[in-house]
Amino acid sequence: xxxxxxxxxxxxxxxxxxxxxxxxxxxxxxxxxxxxxxxxxxxxxxxxxxxxxxxxxxxxxxxxxxxxxxxxxxxxxxxxxxxxxxxxxxxxxxxxxxxxxxxxxxxxxxxxxxxxxxxxxxxxxxxxxxxxxxxxxxxxxxxxxxxxxxxxxxxxxxxxxxxxxxxxxxxxxxxxxxxxxxxxxxxxxxxxxxxxxxxxxxxxxxxxxxxxxxxxxxxxxxxxxxxxxxxxxxxxxxxxxxxxxxxxxxxxxxxxxxxxxxxxxxxxxxxxxxxxxxxxxx
Amino acid sequence: xxxxxxxxxxxxxxxxxxxxxxxxxxxxxxxxxxxxxxxxxxxxxxxxxxxxxxxxxxxxxxxxxxxxxxxxxxxxxxxxxxxxxxxxxxxxxxxxxxxxxxxxxxxxxxxxxxxxxxxxxxxxxxxxxxxxxxxxxxxxxxxxxxxxxxxxxxxxxxxxxxxxxxxxxxxxxxxxxxxxxxxxxxxxxxxxxxxxxxxxxxxxxxxxxxxxxxxxxxxxxxxxxxxxxxxxxxxxxxxxxxxxxxxxxxxxxxxxxxxxxxxxxxxxxxxxxxxxxxxxxxxxxxxxxxxxxxxxxxxxxxxxxxxxxxxxxxxxxxxxxxxxxxxxxxxxxxxxxxxxxxxxxxxxxxxxxxxxxxxxxxxxx
Numbered sequence: 001x002x003x004x005x006x007x008x009x010x011x012x013x014x015x016x017x018x019x020x021x022x023x024x025x026x027x028x029x030x031x032x033x034x035x036x037x038x039x040x041x042x043x044x045x046x047x048x049x050x051x052x053x054x055x056x057x058x059x060x061x062x063x064x065x066x067x068x069x070x071x072x073x074x075x076x077x078x079x080x081x082x083x084x085x086x087x088x089x090x091x092x093x094x095x096x097x098x099x100x101x102x103x104x105x106x107x108x109x110x111x112x113x114x115x116x117x118x119x120x121x122x123x124x125x126x127x128x129x130x131x132x133x134x135x136x137x138x139x140x141x142x143x144x145x146x147x148x149x150x151x152x153x154x155x156x157x158x159x160x161x162x163x164x165x166x167x168x169x170x171x172x173x174x175x176x177x178x179x180x181x182x183x184x185x186x187x188x189x190x191x192x193x194x195x196x197x198x199x200x201x202x203x204x205x206x207x208x209x210x211x212x213x214x215x216x217x218x219x220x221x222x223x224x225x226x227x228x229x230x231x232x233x234x235x236x237x238x239x240x241x242x243x244x245x246x247x248x249x250x251x252x253x254x255x256x257x258x259x260x261x262x263x264x265x266x267x268x269x270x271x272x273x274x275x276x277x278x279x280x281x282x
Numbered sequence: 283x284x285x286x287x288x289x290x291x292x293x294x295x296x297x298x299x300x301x302x303x304x305x306x307x308x309x310x311x312x313x314x315x316x317x318x319x320x321x322x323x324x325x326x327x328x329x330x331x332x333x334x335x336x337x338x339x340x341x342x343x344x345x346x347x348x349x350x351x352x353x354x355x356x357x358x359x360x361x362x363x364x365x366x367x368x369x370x371x372x373x374x375x376x377x378x379x380x381x382x383x384x385x386x387x388x389x390x391x392x393x394x395x396x397x398x399x400x401x402x403x404x405x406x407x408x409x410x411x412x413x414x415x416x417x418x419x420x421x422x423x424x425x426x427x428x429x430x431x432x433x434x435x436x437x438x439x440x441x442x443x444x445x446x447x448x449x450x451x452x453x454x455x456x457x458x459x460x461x462x463x464x465x466x467x468x469x470x471x472x473x474x475x476x477x478x479x480x481x482x483x484x485x486x487x488x489x490x491x492x493x494x495x496x497x498x499x500x501x502x503x504x505x506x507x508x509x510x511x512x513x514x515x516x517x518x519x520x521x522x523x524x525x526x527x528x529x530x531x532x533x534x535x536x537x538x539x540x541x542x543x544x545x546x547x548x549x550x551x552x553x554x555x556x557x558x559x560x561x562x563x564x565x566x567x568x569x570x571x572x573x574x575x576x577x578x579x580x581x582x583x584x585x586x587x588x589x590x591x592x593x594x595x596x597x598x599x600x601x602x603x604x605x606x607x608x609x610x611x612x613x614x615x616x617x618x619x620x621x622x623x624x625x626x627x628x629x630x631x632x633x634x635x636x637x638x639x640x641x642x643x644x645x646x647x
Contacts, residue, residue, distance in 0.1 A: 184382040186369040188396035202386045
């Protein structure tokens with residue numbers, strides 16, 4: 001057993017850190033969401049629910065929020081479709097190349113987010129690599145504009161950025177599927193596909209849930225990708241928050257949106273955590 | 283010791299072999315694990331593959347199950363090549379050492395797994411599962427989650443899950459090794475009676491020679507990837523062919539003797555033997571050694587051989603005591619005799635010359 005002094009020494013600093021730099025700012029933000037901005041562009045401390053009412057009255061916010069959820073859903077789905085087969089291959093079939101392939105998946109995480117964002121800009125732009133290639137092959141005759149500055153570009157970029165985050169928990173859960181269960185399934189007459197469906201997939205469900213949560217939550221809160229490659233039609237909810245705290249100078253409304261998102265994300269995390277627990281077998 | 287009847291039974295069993303393992307070879311990373319294993323297993327037989335860890339016994343089992351591929355040789359079942367069929371199409375089921383119960387399925391669904399995989403008609407499944415669980419006395423646990431079961435109970439579920447498929451051959455990979463001693467003995471008895479009941483061929487892997495002797499119709503003794511001896515338990519115990527077999531199955535005294543004109547002599551002990559002259563190794567079981575009655579006249583001894591020795595150590599063992607007897611010049615022999623009370627000093631011992639079995643030195647790996 002550890003002594004009380006040791007336990008306090010280890011736990012108190014991070015707790016203080018979280019309290020001062022997370023909980024206190026959240027509390028201040030929470031207060032802001034009930035205040036308003038006067039015509040003189042100053043924040044007035046008159047407590048009301050105007051900001052929250054505006055969220056539901058102004059269709060712009062709801063539209064962008066729904067679009068953000070759609071984009072996050074699409075990215076999650078694509079990241080799962082890419083990440084799961086990759087993790088499955090690495091875990092069951094890669095044999096000697098396992099470590100190398102694993103590194104190849106992880107290395108992009110070390111490159112700066114901005115670098116990867118700009119890379120896609122270079123690829124998708126009207127003078128970009130993709131358009132150049134298509135014109136070289138005479139598939140198109142002038143640059144295709146909608147590659148860049150569209151929800152499509154946002155989804156593509158974010159899928160690229162967040163697939164490793166989805167891959168990692170899935171890979172970890174597949175690595176923990178006991179080999180003798182796979183053999184037992186074969187032994188009992190199940191074909192490889194049936195074994196996958198009835199043993200491997202159910203046992204990797206916690207990993208799928210964790211990976212999907214990563215992709216969804218990270219995408220939902222993302223504002224850089226829409227900024228770099230999204231254009232007006234690819235704007236997401238976080239971009240609105242950024243502009244409300246910046247140029248628009250409406251901190252109260254920005255705070256209200258932030259809180260709604262926070263509530264949504266926390267609810268989602270709690271739900272998936274409960275689901276994960278249900279599917280995790282000791 | 284071998285009667286004509288039993289050897290005839292073995293012979294006829296071999297001719298109607300269900301499973302035929304022919305010159306099987308297996309390497310892992312260029313290291314030979316199995317070298318030219320040939321073995322016939324009869325229908326309804328309880329065969330034990332016995333060996334130390336690393337002898338290749340589990341590998342042999344996994345080859346039959348289809349989890350490993352042969353590097354040489356063939357495996358046949360019922361007149362068909364078995365080794366060319368994928369594991370999931372073999373009419374063979376395995377009880378795994380660590381049970382391998384599906385943790386996400388109930389006991390019922392675990393047992394039903396094989397039936398569903400083979401598309402057994404839906405309405406047949408519940409009755410077959412219930413029957414299989416009843417066979418291993420686990421009916422009341424049908425709805426339980428595996429995590430709530432003890433090791434022994436999981437073991438029973440694993441048995442039911444395999445047997446419900448009515449396999450031609452049931453493979454058991456050290457299934458009792460994780461159980462405590464009492465439960466283990468109880469499961470041995472149940473396993474044996476279960477096998478008689480269902481009449482399925484059991485191939486049982488273990489490193490425990492007592493377990494092997496208690497359960498098996500025949501024992502295949504494996505050593506460093508080769509078969510040392512394949513025989514019935516009584517045969518392999520009574521007439522071990524090699525020094526290794528004699529030592530591994532039961533306790534024994536290995537006497538390195540010199541044979542000259544029908545007389546073997548090892549240290550201070552001599553006895554008559556029929557074999558050829560020259561150096562030889564004999565196996566003499568401790569229980570073949572008796573305390574000799576001192577007054578008995580030499581003429582009444584018959585074929586028994588006497589020797590004298592100093593009691594070096596006496597270990598009380600209930601009905602039988604284990605004696606370490608120093609016959610002079612530090613030539614120590616172990617004897618197991620009905621508990622005689624405390625012994626000390628010089629004593630006379632005797633054994634029947636026929637009980638000293640001539641064995642060959644096993645070639646080293």
